[in-house]
Amino acid sequence: MTGPPPAAILSRWAREQARLKGGVVREDTEEWQKEPSFAGLQRVGGVDLSYIKGDDSRACASLVVLSYPGLEVLYEDCRMVAVSAPYVAGFLAFREVPFLVEAVQRLQQEEPGLKPQVLLVDGNGLLHHRGFGVACHLGVLTDLPCIGVAKNLLQVDGLARDELHREQIRSLQREGDTFPLTGTSGSVLGMALRSCNSSKPLYISVGHRVSLETAVRLVQSCCRYRIPEPIRQADIRSREYIRKQMCSPVKVPSSGPERAPCPRLGKVTGDLICFRRP
């Protein structure tokens, strides 16, 4: 899995996105979504993957479920996974979504009572080159309501990180302030949101089974800090999982060819060793 995918693969992926896009529901479908304070909403999920610096094959996928409105962690699932696709802007889902679907299925299997009523996804939904970002992709594959939450603007359909955009950002004065992200086509693809007094906005878009207005309102209500708590917890916990793994004692086989799990360590045999950052 080295280098960019051939054009034939990207073409196949784009066709897959076009096919699945038909399943996206961009309206509210749940009763709690219509309530002023989301009465009836009890569990909000967050997903994310963390990667290892020099390792392009392993990552930690995490799914957390938080109580609502308390935002306390009710469930955590962190798992090392073998990444098979490189990151390509516009095709993030083909890198991350398989592991997220697995995590949702594990949750369904092991703790069905904790299944989240909505999932906040680290990335975009409709705010995407072909209108089918990772939040739509995960939503359609799991049929769970999903919201796309991006930390940076994906430049698509005329949207750019230009001076006009920076000026619009400056116009967001108070927490909760927003401005629409309108594509050349004239349709609103998403919303920039000022969360928790951060001058850097979040980019919210519809994933599945939720309206843009509800998506913005819910994300806003899940923010203790700039990043909404479900995604922040998934991010923190997946990163921590990797860190602990790298620092945990490892048994090196004393028999067979002498080989160090980490090249930097040089020759190692026998006893327990402990990995540390370089």
Add this chain to the structure above:
DNA sequence: GCGACAG
């Protein structure tokens, strides 16, 4: 043709 480009 060139540059931009979620994580």
Add this chain to the structure above:
DNA sequence: ATCTTGTCGC
């Protein structure tokens, strides 16, 4: 995404 501790500021 990742490399990175403490530190300056509200």
